Amino acid sequence: xxxxxxxxxxxxxxxxxxxxATFAAATLFFWFGRSQVSHHYKTAVTITGLVTFIxxxxxxxxxxxxxxxxxxxNGVVTVTGASFNHAYRYVDWLLxxxxxxxxxxxVMRLSQTETVSKSIKLGGAAALMIxxxxxxxxxxxxDSTRFIWGALSMIPFLYIVFTLYSSLxxxxxxxxxxxxxxxxxxxxxxxxxxxxxxxxxxxxxxLSLDGGTTRAGIEVGYTIADITAKAVFGLVIFAIxxxxxxxxxxxx
Amino acid sequence: xxxxxxxxxxxxxxxxxxxxATFAAATLFFWFGRSQVSHHYKTAVTITGLVTFIxxxxxxxxxxxxxxxxxxxNGVVTVTGASFNHAYRYVDWLLxxxxxxxxxxxVMRLSQTETVSKSIKLGGAAALMIxxxxxxxxxxxxDSTRFIWGALSMIPFLYIVFTLYSSLxxxxxxxxxxxxxxxxxxxxxxxxxxxxxxxxxxxxxxLSLDGGTTRAGIEVGYTIADITAKAVFGLVIFAIxxxxxxxxxxxx
Numbered sequence: 001x002x003x004x005x006x007x008x009x010x011x012x013x014x015x016x017x018x019x020x021a022t023f024a025a026a027t028l029f030f031w032f033g034r035s036q037v038s039h040h041y042k043t044a045v046t047i048t049g050l051v052t053f054i055x056x057x058x059x060x061x062x063x064x065x066x067x068x069x070x071x072x073x074n075g076v077v078t079v080t081g082a083s084f085n086h087a088y089r090y091v092d093w094l095l096x097x098x099x100x101x102x103x104x105x106x107v108m109r110l111s112q113t114e115t116v117s118k119s120i121k122l123g124g125a126a127a128l129m130i131x132x133x134x135x136x137x138x139x140x141x142x143d144s145t146r147f148i149w150g151a152l153s154m155i156p157f158l159y160i161v162f163t164l165y166s167s168l169x170x171x172x173x174x175x176x177x178x179x180x181x182x183x184x185x186x187x188x189x190x191x192x193x194x195x196x197x198x199x200x201x202x203x204x205x206x207l208s209l210d211g212g213t214t215r216a217g218i219e220v221g222y223t224i225a226d227i228t229a230k231a232v233f234g235l236v237i238f239a240i241x242x243x244x245x246x247x248x249x250x251x252x
Numbered sequence: 253x254x255x256x257x258x259x260x261x262x263x264x265x266x267x268x269x270x271x272x273a274t275f276a277a278a279t280l281f282f283w284f285g286r287s288q289v290s291h292h293y294k295t296a297v298t299i300t301g302l303v304t305f306i307x308x309x310x311x312x313x314x315x316x317x318x319x320x321x322x323x324x325x326n327g328v329v330t331v332t333g334a335s336f337n338h339a340y341r342y343v344d345w346l347l348x349x350x351x352x353x354x355x356x357x358x359v360m361r362l363s364q365t366e367t368v369s370k371s372i373k374l375g376g377a378a379a380l381m382i383x384x385x386x387x388x389x390x391x392x393x394x395d396s397t398r399f400i401w402g403a404l405s406m407i408p409f410l411y412i413v414f415t416l417y418s419s420l421x422x423x424x425x426x427x428x429x430x431x432x433x434x435x436x437x438x439x440x441x442x443x444x445x446x447x448x449x450x451x452x453x454x455x456x457x458x459l460s461l462d463g464g465t466t467r468a469g470i471e472v473g474y475t476i477a478d479i480t481a482k483a484v485f486g487l488v489i490f491a492i493x494x495x496x497x498x499x500x501x502x503x504x
Contacts, residue, residue, distance in 0.1 A: 031284070039288065042284075042287070046281060046285070053280065054273050057272070058273065061269065083258075085265075087266045091266050091270045094270065095274060138263075
């Protein structure tokens, strides 16, 4: 475990607490919002809230695990011997990453066949990406085990990014004018926020990352990336659902 | 108690946490989804959420029991003396296994008489199956007590599998075209995921199962089997309910 200053310990502690509050609030916002969208978009908005709910649960666990791994007394941080469980992030992603791709697909309201086939392909690739990253992360070392699993995990990662701009990209261009820009924004938010994860995963190969500053930077960075990819992304999905519900209601 | 490596301990710990998050999310999804099905299918969907809710409760307990049975300090796992309570699984199954067979029957919307008679027969057989397995599991030994109760438990198990393909199988073939494939899939999911349970029960008679690898494999395997039989199965039940609601709404 890293040696942390009291400031570094607190920064991460407070970032995790911020995550708990943000994800809880976002969840309630989305679930209240279900009543404001037409029945075509209710499942998309339910799942948007589920993603932030699952993240809320894991930030709670991560926050507790962080608090148990260190002891702060008189401004000095000592390691307790209990390990900080990084793996909660992987458990979280295994559920939320496929679901947030499915949110995006559902809010587009494609044909039933296309919805099912794209959900299986993108959701399956996302789950595979997380499962392949896990053995490398928990192996602990900065060695070939970490590198090989990480490299394997990049294959589904790149497939997803490619699909979001190729076949899903074409479907986005067929969306109504009023929401096309927002759907592009949602897609871009996912991709941009995701690039943080492989950078953090592979960075130890380039730089020595044992310091407290790096640990604090990684945890705060993950928190910002998670909030962007789940809560901010969810707000865009919700806005799309509201706008489409209004437009389709007006037409009918 | 087995000797575990830190990796084995963590894998099981994270699998249980994954179970908690999955079952909580699935429960909320099904209960929100109640508003999206016609009143004929609301009970089926309510029960689908009850099954995952009960599993959520038991995974929380199992997670805590696992954490109390072992202590991890500086990467070394030691046994605390508190025993890991396997029996939570039986308590869970006693409630959930009859209920998930009843979900399947309810979503088929058979006649009232058939619904009641099939629910009593299949639900009763399922409860009997769990009750008969319990004394063998808690006896602790790999001896004739475990074997005899296990063998007795296989009688209702085989009766249920037989019924799912014979008399219930015939009723499935009379379901509307649009959902027949999904109902067959739901039935097959139950049967396939269930075969994991007797295999684990009887495996100690063939192999020595004292190792940490085996313990980790069993707990992770149970978690995957439970998620398949309850949450994934529940999603198929929900999809059937939505599709039948739409088809019947359009007809009326």
